[in-house]
Amino acid sequence: MSGKRAPHRLAKPDPPWLMRTYAGHSTAQASNELYRANLAQGQTGLSVAFDLPTQTGYDADDPLARGEVGKVGVPIAGLGDMRALLEAIPLQEMNTSMTINATAAWLLALYIVVAEERGIDLALLQGTTQNDILKEFLARGTYAFPPDPSLRLSADMIAYTVEQVPLWNPVNICSYHLQEAGATPVQEIAFAIANATAVLDAVRARVPAELMAAVFGRVSFFVNAGVRFVEEHAKLRAMAVLWEELGRERYGVEDPSLLRLRYGVQVNSLGLTEAQPENNVQRIVLEALAVTLGRNARARAIQLPAWNEALGLPRPWDQQWSLRIQQVLAYETDLLEYPDIFEGSQVMDGLVGELIAGARAEIARVAEQGGAVAAVPYMKAALVESHRARMRRIESGEQVVVGVNRYTETAASPLTGEGASAVLVVDRAHEAAQIEALRRWRADRDGAAVAAALEELARAARSDDNIMPATIAAARAGATTGEWAGTLREVFGSYRAPTGIGGAGVLGASGASVELELLRAAVTRASEHLGRQLKLLVGKPGLDGHSSGAEQIALYARDAGIEVVYEGIRLTPQQIAASALEEGVHVVGLSILSGSHLELVPQVVEALAQAGVQVPLVVGGIIPDADVAELLAGGVAAVYTPKDFELATIVGEIVALVDPGDGTP
Amino acid sequence: MRDRPANGLELAARLRERDLSAAPAVLNLLESADEASRAQAGELQAALSPRILGGEAGGHVIGVTGPPGVGKSTLLGTLVAAWRQAGRTVAVLAVDPSSKRSGGALLGDRLRIAGTGVGGDARFIRSMAARERSGGLAPATRAATQTLAVAFDIVVVETVGVGQSETEIGDLADTVAVVLQPGSGDGLQFLKAGLMEIPDLLVVAKADLGAKAQAALHDARAALRSAGAGDTQALAVSALPPGSGIDELIAALDAHRAALDLTARRLRARRLGALADFISEYGEQGLRALGGRNGAERLLAAQSPDLDGATLVGALTQQAGVGERE
Numbered sequence: 001m002s003g004k005r006a007p008h009r010l011a012k013p014d015p016p017w018l019m020r021t022y023a024g025h026s027t028a029q030a031s032n033e034l035y036r037a038n039l040a041q042g043q044t045g046l047s048v049a050f051d052l053p054t055q056t057g058y059d060a061d062d063p064l065a066r067g068e069v070g071k072v073g074v075p076i077a078g079l080g081d082m083r084a085l086l087e088a089i090p091l092q093e094m095n096t097s098m099t100i101n102a103t104a105a106w107l108l109a110l111y112i113v114v115a116e117e118r119g120i121d122l123a124l125l126q127g128t129t130q131n132d133i134l135k136e137f138l139a140r141g142t143y144a145f146p147p148d149p150s151l152r153l154s155a156d157m158i159a160y161t162v163e164q165v166p167l168w169n170p171v172n173i174c175s176y177h178l179q180e181a182g183a184t185p186v187q188e189i190a191f192a193i194a195n196a197t198a199v200l201d202a203v204r205a206r207v208p209a210e211l212m213a214a215v216f217g218r219v220s221f222f223v224n225a226g227v228r229f230v231e232e233h234a235k236l237r238a239m240a241v242l243w244e245e246l247g248r249e250r251y252g253v254e255d256p257s258l259l260r261l262r263y264g265v266q267v268n269s270l271g272l273t274e275a276q277p278e279n280n281v282q283r284i285v286l287e288a289l290a291v292t293l294g295r296n297a298r299a300r301a302i303q304l305p306a307w308n309e310a311l312g313l314p315r316p317w318d319q320q321w322s323l324r325i326q327q328v329l330a331y332e333t334d335l336l337e338y339p340d341i342f343e344g345s346q347v348m349d350g351l352v353g354e355l356i357a358g359a360r361a362e363i364a365r366v367a368e369q370g371g372a373v374a375a376v377p378y379m380k381a382a383l384v385e386s387h388r389a390r391m392r393r394i395e396s397g398e399q400v401v402v403g404v405n406r407y408t409e410t411a412a413s414p415l416t417g418e419g420a421s422a423v424l425v426v427d428r429a430h431e432a433a434q435i436e437a438l439r440r441w442r443a444d445r446d447g448a449a450v451a452a453a454l455e456e457l458a459r460a461a462r463s464d465d466n467i468m469p470a471t472i473a474a475a476r477a478g479a480t481t482g483e484w485a486g487t488l489r490e491v492f493g494s495y496r497a498p499t500g501i502g503g504a505g506v507l508g509a510s511g512a513s514v515e516l517e518l519l520r521a522a523v524t525r526a527s528e529h530l531g532r533q534l535k536l537l538v539g540k541p542g543l544d545g546h547s548s549g550a551e552q553i554a555l556y557a558r559d560a561g562i563e564v565v566y567e568g569i570r571l572t573p574q575q576i577a578a579s580a581l582e583e584g585v586h587v588v589g590l591s592i593l594s595g596s597h598l599e600l601v602p603q604v605v606e607a608l609a610q611a612g613v614q615v616p617l618v619v620g621g622i623i624p625d626a627d628v629a630e631l632l633a634g635g636v637a638a639v640y641t642p643k644d645f646e647l648a649t650i651v652g653e654i655v656a657l658v659d660p661g662d663g664t665p
Numbered sequence: 666m667r668d669r670p671a672n673g674l675e676l677a678a679r680l681r682e683r684d685l686s687a688a689p690a691v692l693n694l695l696e697s698a699d700e701a702s703r704a705q706a707g708e709l710q711a712a713l714s715p716r717i718l719g720g721e722a723g724g725h726v727i728g729v730t731g732p733p734g735v736g737k738s739t740l741l742g743t744l745v746a747a748w749r750q751a752g753r754t755v756a757v758l759a760v761d762p763s764s765k766r767s768g769g770a771l772l773g774d775r776l777r778i779a780g781t782g783v784g785g786d787a788r789f790i791r792s793m794a795a796r797e798r799s800g801g802l803a804p805a806t807r808a809a810t811q812t813l814a815v816a817f818d819i820v821v822v823e824t825v826g827v828g829q830s831e832t833e834i835g836d837l838a839d840t841v842a843v844v845l846q847p848g849s850g851d852g853l854q855f856l857k858a859g860l861m862e863i864p865d866l867l868v869v870a871k872a873d874l875g876a877k878a879q880a881a882l883h884d885a886r887a888a889l890r891s892a893g894a895g896d897t898q899a900l901a902v903s904a905l906p907p908g909s910g911i912d913e914l915i916a917a918l919d920a921h922r923a924a925l926d927l928t929a930r931r932l933r934a935r936r937l938g939a940l941a942d943f944i945s946e947y948g949e950q951g952l953r954a955l956g957g958r959n960g961a962e963r964l965l966a967a968q969s970p971d972l973d974g975a976t977l978v979g980a981l982t983q984q985a986g987v988g989e990r991e
Contacts (some may be wrong), residue, residue, distance in 0.1 A: 168783070502771055528698075532693065532698060561769040563770045571776075582688070582790055
């Protein structure tokens with residue numbers, strides 16, 4: 001350290017963080033083009049979004065994949081797709097983040113095999129596989145196997161990469177999705193640390209003790225930042241303290257460089273609004289400040305959502321706008337020229353102290369229940385409860401959301417005005433093309449070699465061997481994503497995560513609001529008119545795991561006196577129709593956030609008709625205006641989008657829709 | 666939308682022909698509270714009485730109960746799949762405790778029971794909200810059980826809880842299986858202390874937990890012995906693949922049913938069920954009009970043994986002079 005330099009300046013500015021854009025859609029070829037264009041724009045790393053079939057381990061021609069292929073990300077059916085995805089991208093220089101969890105071992109294997117084919121030393125590969133399965137059970141829903149074998153797959157990957165691909169971040173513990181599911185800052189810190197502990201404990205059982213410090217050093221985080229950016233910054237500083245403490249105390253790590261909290265970030269999507277969506281730009285900027293302001297807790301990598309996420313899928317221009325926010329912050333402002341600007345701040349220290357104390361108590365609660373795996377139902381229920389509280393604050397106006405519950409008047413917007421399509425429309429033809437390509441792939445490969453590789457995979461899964469060598473061999477042999485996951489499903493069994501709402505308390509236990517009382521009276525009247533208690537089926541068709549909306553509707557409807565059938569995520573249209581018929585429901589509500597509503601809703605309409613169920617169908621989700629009319633014309637009674645944030649209004653309309661009246665004209 | 670007006674006699678005929686697709690409409694009718702539906706529901710049940718059938722309904726009514734979280738639904742899912750594989754038709758009535766304050770309920774267990782496949786017509790699953798009733802059953806559960814047993818090979822009633830709920834489910838089922846999990850001391854304490862009715866079968870679920878499961882099985886047998894029920898069979902099962910003990914459990918259920926005096930158990934079920942239904946409808950006041958529980962039981966004992974539950978409720982109602990239809 002130079003004695004001449006003033007303590008409030010750095011000798012030389014810090015290099016910027018890695019700049020990424022979460023991207024991928026349609027096909028591997030189309031996504032590759034997008035990545036190359038993004039890199040040309042000044043993006044410095046890749047962030048691969050996979051489609052839901054790839055994330056949950058189904059091939060494009062599986063019935064569960066219908067309508068989801070290439071929708072929220074790129075479909076990767078196997079080695080051929082991975083080669084196309086990475087075409088002409090220099091893997092030895094790239095830093096690639098893959099949002100992949102249940103099938104992370106498989107996608108990493110494909111990445112490794114492509115690198116091998118190009119003669120690249122695995123020691124040069126840099127990147128991240130998300131591989132945080134516990135938060136999938138809590139918030140995101142793209143799990144494939146039960147918790148214990150899922151955790152074993154994660155541990156195997158970590159044990160493998162720490163020796164074979166040493167620069168790789170094999171696991172990225174996500175607090176991001178916890179906040180999206182409603183977590184408070186304290187819950188976000190505590191549950192993320194608890195989840196990381198469960199993963200580390202699982203790895204500890206599978207690697208030599210002398211490797212544990214290196215393992216600890218390879219665990220990174222993927223966090224969220226909301227618009228309360230001062231507190232959000234404090235949250236990251238608190239996490240860093242608790243992380244270091246965990247490393248020292250539980251895993252005996254002493255090297256400071258291995259104890260540092262390393263995190264990437266995608267800022268908050270939950271708070272982005274459909275109403276006056278241009279306001280989301282300033283929200284995103286402020287959230288980016290939360291993760292960059294203080295040098296001691298600055299993000300290593302940032303990806304920002306687009307201003308129009310609540311409207312639908314962002315277009316390249318929308319994503320460019322978000323990348324430009326990062327570039328202005330890094331290259332135009334003086335942010336990177338100073339040491340930590342909160343050092344010695346009473347406010348910051350005070351906030352950090354509060355959060356640490358709260359998180360410690362919450363971590364202890366999870367530990368009491370036997371750790372994060374055993375505490376999944378507890379954590380899930382806690383998140384549902386926090387989300388419910390948040391919605392109540394917004395409905396009551398206690399929490400201001402500009403353009404939504406205050407300052408709602410707006411001049412005509414040129415961004416979303418008539419004629420301007422403000423979202424990306426994915427060509428629906430690519431699903432058929434992907435299926436066709438998959439069939440060609442299966443026909444052209446050495447079937448016997450694939451069968452042998454899958455047999456070896458099953459053997460490894462049943463044994464205590466590390467899953468990676470057999471997985472890499474299956475990738476090389478040409479197995480498909482669905483075959484890899486299907487083989488493991490046979491060994492491990494399948495699983496349905498808790499919905500988290502069973503134990504939720506009834507609203508207004510100490511006196512319900514007038515609104516809720518009126519609604520209960522309406523439900524009672526409707527039930528009398530119907531002859532039996534009003535019964536609602538809340539269904540989530542397709543592979544989309546974002547269940548918060550469905551959960552909140554289910555809970556509010558229950559509190560209003562409705563009998564609600566809700567069975568969580570990933571239902572086929574046939575399952576929904578069978579439930580509607582056998583349960584004798586009066587109305588069906590679907591929640592779809594993956595953008596697959598135009599494919600999935602008609603399938604449900606058709607399945608209901610085939611089952612002879614004649615009840616109204618309502619749909620909620622991120623549904624662009626242009627699609628609403630099509631859904632209504634296709635037999636849907638009502639459509640709800642993010643701008644319909646008042647649960648009382650939505651449930652009230654559903655009751656009115658179903659109530660046949662007392663028979664008097 | 667209001668249900669299509671149901672015709673009780675027509676539905677009864679369909680059940681007698683083992684037309685399983687009648688099940689949703691039967692449940693809709695039995696759950697309806699309006700006057701016309703109540704009358705049709707009475708017709709339905711009367712048309713399926715032992716007198717009309719010429720004997721007891723052939724289905725095996727199995728009660729499955731136990732504390733929350735022990736894996737009942739997952740176990741049931743495995744059982745249902747095994748039964749279906751053996752070609753047996755199955756109806757499951759999953760009774761959920763509901764929110765008494767709002768009257769609403771969250772029903773969400775059918776998929777754990779149904780598995781991922783679509784069951785087709787040979788498997789029927791209905792969630793029922795227990796609503797105001799204590800004791801673990803929903804208002805229409807008894808009538809649903811008695812009618813569905815005409816058409817399905819197996820009718821399962823699933824309830825949650827330890828303690829009171831076994832009593833009601835015991836009065837209703839041919840065979841009652843209580844499910845516990847390794848380490849769940851409460852259930853066994855209840856059993857030992859005589860707070861829990863002795864089940865026909867004690868099942869330790871999650872037996873994949875190895876030594877813990879064996880220890881739990883040992884505790885369960887000890888508890889049964891100290892409750893004076895050393896003959897009651899205790900089994901350890903695992904519903905996780907590859908699964909274990911499922912075939913043995915099915916065999917034990919079948920053996921219990923085969924050894925049962927079905928006529929006596931069903932008669933008791935109909936009479937106790939009618940009394941419970943009457944009390945939930947007319948309360949203690951209605952019961953007093955019958956001379957209390959003893960009076961009601963005497964009246965029921967005097968009825969012909971081959972009457973259906975609805976007719977028995979009708980007899981109680983008429984005697985008490987409380988029915989609206991009189």
